[in-house]
Amino acid sequence: MDNFKNFLRLAFGSLWVAIPLTAIYMSSCAIATFIENDYGTATAKALIYNTSWFNFLHLYLLVALIGCFITSKAWQRKKYASLFFHSSLIFIILGAGVTRYFGFEGMMHIREGQKSNFILSNETYINILAKNSEGKVEQYSILANLIAGESLSEKLSVFGKPLKLKVLEVQKLSMDKRDPTSKMVISLDYPPFSDEIELIGGIGIEGEPMVLQNDDVELAFSWGVKKILLPFSIALKDFQLDRYPGSMSPSSYASEVVVIDDVQKIEKPFRIFMNNVLDYGDYRFFQSSYDRDEQGTILSVNNDPGKNLTYIGYAILILGSIWLLLDKGGRFRRLSHFLHEQKVFSFFLALLLFAGLQTPSYAFQNPTQEQQVQMLQTALEKFKSNTKDFSYEFEKVLVQDLGGRIKPLNTLATDLVHKITKQDGFLGMNNTQVFLGMMMFPENWQQIKMIKISNPELKKILGISPKSNYIAFGDVFADGGYVLQNYVEDANNKKPSMRNTFDKDVLAVDERINLAYSIYTTTFFKTLPSPKDSNKWLSPLEIIQVLQAKEQGMRVEYAQEFEALGEITQSFYMAINEGVMENQWGNAKKALLSIKNYQEKHSPALLISDSKISSEIFLNKTNFFRYLILPFILVGVILFAITLTYVFKNKSMPRAINLSFLVVLGILTLFQTIALGLRWYISGHAPWSNAYESMLYIAWASAMSAILFFRKSNLAISAASFLAGISLFVANLSFMDPQVSNLVPVLKSYWLNIHVSIITASYGFLGLCFVLGSITLLMFLLRGEEKKNIDNAILSLTAINEMSMILGLLMLTVGNFLGGVWANESWGRYWGWDPKETWALISIGVYGIILHLRFLGFKNMPYIFAASSVVGFFSILMTYFGVNYYLSGMHSYAAGDPLPIPTFVYFLVLGVLALIITSLFKRNLPFPKV
Structure with a gap:
């Protein structure tokens, strides 16, 4: 008897079992994440998360946890905080179990102007729809999250007759390991149907139906998700997608729906969006995704009877954590x-x-030590001295980045110039000066060795000195072609894990060259709201392209407004040129004011306050x-x-x-x-x-x-x-x-x-x-x-x-x-x-x-x-x-x-x-x- 008690204590109430068991559980979870990465979530669930042995692990952990509670006799030693904290795990595991076995999850897809009263399950089943000659219908669903190599046997009673079903084989049909489409071979015994049938379907997808019929009965088989009918319908009146200004990135999306309950005689409008859930009956509807054409919504739906039990566990866990830290007899205080x-x-x-x-020092070679044409050096010195004071005004100009965010030009210049040169204070200028010079005088700046390069082999290909740490934009072009073109293509064609140091350096230099080119062509200088859409700001290049199209006789919407933008842009360029050449910046400051006034008039909702502009510039500089x-x-x-x-x-x-x-x-x-x-x-x-x-x-x-x-x-x-x-x-x-x-x-x-x-x-x-x-x-x-x-x-x-x-x-x-x-x-x-x-x-x-x-x-x-x-x-x-x-x-x-x-x-x-x-x-x- 004592030996049996000792066995029970070791098997169900000892840390010598609980700790290895936890290690096995965590190892299984780790393996599942790699399976999911390679083969998809459905496969990971089929192989690990939804298996009987993994569910047994949960049960064993729960029993072992309770057993350790009993054998530790913590209440006799007044370890109340520890008992309270660890009891939360019991509630959480029980809540998860209730959710797992008594709840369900699914997806509902609705197009605008339509309604739906069913959801598609997240689980995968062998679905059987039987209809006899009298018109009676029976439906059956057999859980079948199966992948290649697994089998399944099931016995059912269909219209009072036994139906025996056995899965003989599951074979993937796609070479893509993340594509679950497979073929299932089933042995069916339901006289007079006693044969092998093949079903095309798979985990997480809708299967193709296979129909068998005679004069007495019609059987339809499919392997995939199943439809779950709801006692009400959801109608989609309007799907709304908002994007960040000037970009394709979603800011928010929402579904304007109506709940139609014919039994209760209810029509209830509701707006579903992220973090705003529709609760109706025992169901919850969440905004999950949407159709690419933005004319339909995808809602996730769940029925979770274990939610309250789980939340109780969470509350006990949080309170128990605080108690553990404050408990005078607890481990932390001791x-x-x-x-x-x-x-x-x-x-x-x-x-x-x-x-x-x-301030840390930088061990970068000063590019001005490279041989430069005397005229270019003189021009740079003049530009450097004449633009310094103006740059403090120019850095406050608001621009819109490619992601739609409005920010001061100082932020844009700091990011781009640092990426290109790998330093701040290039040539003794601040980043805003460098950006201004590249944009205003691209021909001069394309001759300056300012693009960081470090790979010796790449230097040899470009024909520059091994001691040089910078190249000019013009160094990568010869005979009208891009010298690095083939090397860039070769690197891009390789998997990231297969790229060597040379490949990575080629791609890095190529990125810097493209960034420099975008500055030369004013692509990043998006300062003027578009007449067509005030949420999208335009660069000088985009404005010029529209005006050129107009001159060529093409029809241009808002032509007069674009001409006004062209005048602002032209005035800006002329004023900057005057400032650089004559060190007279009065007109340039007026040009900046014109840009600011235009922004305030045509896109006031996107502007940020002066205090935020100053704070961002301060953070950039410090x-x-x-x-x-x-x-x-x-x-x-x-x-x-x-x-x-x-x-x-x-x-x-x-x-x-x-x-x-x-x-x-x-x-x-x-x-x-x-x-x-x-x-x-x-x-x-x-x-x-x-x-x-x-x-x-x-x-x-x-x-x-x-x-x-x-x-x-x-x-x-x-x-x-x-x-x-x-x-x-x-x-x-x-x-x-x-x-x-x-x-x-x-x-x-x-x-x-x-x-x-x-x-x-x-x-x-x-x-x-x-x-x-x-x-x-x-x-x-x-x-x-x-x-x-x-x-x-x-x-x-x-x-x-x-x-x-x-x-x-x-x-x-x-x-x-x-x-x-x-x-x-x-x-x-x-x-x-x-x-x-x-x-x-x-x-x-x-x-x-x-x-x-x-x-x-x-x-x-x-x-x-x-x-x-x-x-x-x-x-x-x-x-x-x-x-x-x-x-x-x-x-x-x-x-x-x-x-x-x-x-x-x-x-x-x-x-x-x-x-x-x-x-x-x-x-x-x-x-x-x-």
Whole structure:
């Protein structure tokens, strides 16, 4: 009997089972995301998410969780906060189960002027429609999310007679692995029909019907989604799509519908749009998509009886998270008390810190050292001196970018000139001057070596000196042809993962050349609203093309208005030329005023305030996010080095120095806060809507974590500061887009501020765990008989690491499930196995396992915890970068083939493995009972 009890305890109430079970579950989810990327969501569901064994995993996890509750006897030890928090998982799993087995999801497609009373299921079935000679109809649907190699058997009673059906074979018909179209071979036994039939259909699509009939009965078979009839109809009166001004990007879309319920004698009008849901009866309708011709809408529909149970679980989880942090007997507070008893060290080096605040130098070759024609140099010097003051007026002119956003010209010039030259302050001019020169005097500027180039092979092809770091626009053209044409085509024909360094450099130079050409031709200088559409602003080139068409006798709408635009443009060019040549800028300023007046008269709704213009220009010029990189990194590195010195000397530094250091770190964080606030003000939305902004936010959260939670530990402060600097460095890498951009429709919600801010901040805390774990492993390497003080530092770091992980995991968990609420309120389901949310769940599981390893009784817990926190961070890297750039999904930035994995990732993995292995030999250090 005792053996049986021990077996039950081990199988259903032990972390030795629960932790491996969680690992298996998370591994299955990870595999499913790669299957989804290659073969589509339907295939991933068929192979993993909707399988019996995966559902069994859910059930086993639920039972194991309840069993651990019982065996832990946490209520006897008054661990009420822990019990309350973990009970939320029971509600969430139960709610998911109710939704999975008793709810359904589908799609409704309606064209304008039409109505519909059915939806198409998200699941795939073998659908059978039977009709006998008396006119009676029976319908059956057999769940059949089948792919190649699977089989299925089913017995039914149709009109009182047994029907036996067996799937013999499923074979894909398309070479495209994401195309689900397949052939299903079925053995049918329903006398007199006893034969094999073939059905063409597949997962997630409507199948082609196969009809069998005789004098007594008619049977129609199909394999695909099924129609679900509703007790009412939805009529689409009007579909409305709004785009951002001057672009094809959707700003919002909505469906004006009428609910027609003949039974209740109700006709209810409603407007469905993103984040605004139609609730009727037991159904919810969400704006999902639309037809390409914009004459029809696609609504997602769901019936979710598990919603309330799930939401209760979410509420308990959030409240339990707060309780865990505040509970005096909880792990977080006990770790905090442990740290108070430890000796921690600090340092402050103001001179080096403030030196780090200075503007970084650039190691770029000055193109003016290249041999230039004397006349060109003279003209450039004259242009440089004469245009400087005017550029401060010109940079305030509002332009419309290709995405439809209205912004000051300074922003456009800063982005384009930096991309072309890879520096600011080119030739001693500001970016606005360079842009003005390229646009006004293209023939001169095409001779200037200003296009950045670095590849030696490419330099050889273009016939320039190996020491030269720049080429002129004219260097890439010879005999009327584009020298790089074939090389560019070859690179574009290769998959991104197959491109070598030369291919990448060719494409990068080609992009810079095209950007320069667009400036020469005024393509980017869109300043004057179109007479046809005030939401679309025109460039001088577009205006000239219309006027030329008029001169050629072609019919031009709004001809008189276009002539007025031509006069404004001509006056502008003449006035600028006068200013450059004679240094008389009165007419040029009047020309700018004419442009501004025209904008105010014809497109007032799109204009931005003077304060926003000034704020955006200020942010561009100060460039806090770039100039803070070096100070943050210097603080982290130098603090770490000096702290190690004091550890070896077994000395501590005065508290006053620690406070002084925090003040300076606070100043750096204040600059970061101001810059984020300015970006929020300029864009009109929270600054964490894309990859670049989220990296800025992670840097801010990292620095704030040190100030708010770990201010007494120099090693923690060092790690947080270093992580903040590295995050800013990554944000400023070339593959990150720093431009302020318009929001896609679904992000226009208060949930952007709540969900994204919490989950992104969690990345900062978990990134801090990675750095703290790395430092701890390094400290293990430095252990020795004469260095006992290092052990105290390791224990302190372990406690801080665990506290940071608790905070990070709670925020990641709360943020992920709040994202589920957002999804449910936006498009009708709080979980859809999208790769981003799935990998966030995987990360929750990974860090949940790490935090519970101490219950397994390992003796060398500081070493195990440090190594685990380092390895665990790779799940965050996959969640943040891997999903965004290598997997498909609604959170993904990837397009087509994935980008090649950066080389530094391989070195990072090897470095981590080397650190873990080498520190293994000095791992013997237990963690005291806390």
